[in-house]
Amino acid sequence: GEDVEQSLFLSVREGDSSVINCTYTDSSSTYLYWYKQEPGAGLQLLTYIFSNMDMKQDQRLTVLLNKKDKHLSLRIADTQTGDSAIYFCAERQPSGTYKYIFGTGTRLKVLA
């Protein structure tokens, strides 16, 4: 199947850590991505992880990948009000067509 699932909402206090979760069904996906979408804007790439890695850290962002459970997470340390947005995970299909399947999106609200 091609379903990529995410929880719909997450609310955290400024300064706390946020963890956004994603599950996917295609175990042969090569790369997994996290995108951020602010109101009225397109999707902005935040980070990505190759399928043979289990963790990647990039400044305040930490991506964890559990291939056995097909689970991907994005941790944002020291969450700021500017992090309020919708976050999408996406998987790149293994075929040569470079097709991307997006999750349903998680709306993160950061409370001051």
Place this chain on the structure above:
Amino acid sequence: EAGVAQSPRYKIIEKRQSVAFWCNPISGHATLYWYQQILGQGPKLLIQFQNNGVVDDSQLPKDRFSAERLKGVDSTLKIQPAKLEDSAVYLCASRAGTSGGTDTQYFGPGTRLTVL
């Protein structure tokens, strides 16, 4: 480097009318994608071009949607006639076409279509 440009940003039409969207990808990007994003959902691929050829249009409702990428640069997406359920944001994205995880898509701001 200029990003992906789309126009118009907003469009309101009545059902059964026609509408067209335009996308100018990042210079040199070989692959171009059109996505439909319905409110509260993730983007759904409509069509993917590699240069001026179609790679995947399996989810394009071909009875009413059409797209072209003449000369392998700009692209237009057309809906004729529009239905109420076509109300969505239409996103264009482009990709360089090299390899690796960094060779990902860059998105335009989208066109918000409202069908009344």
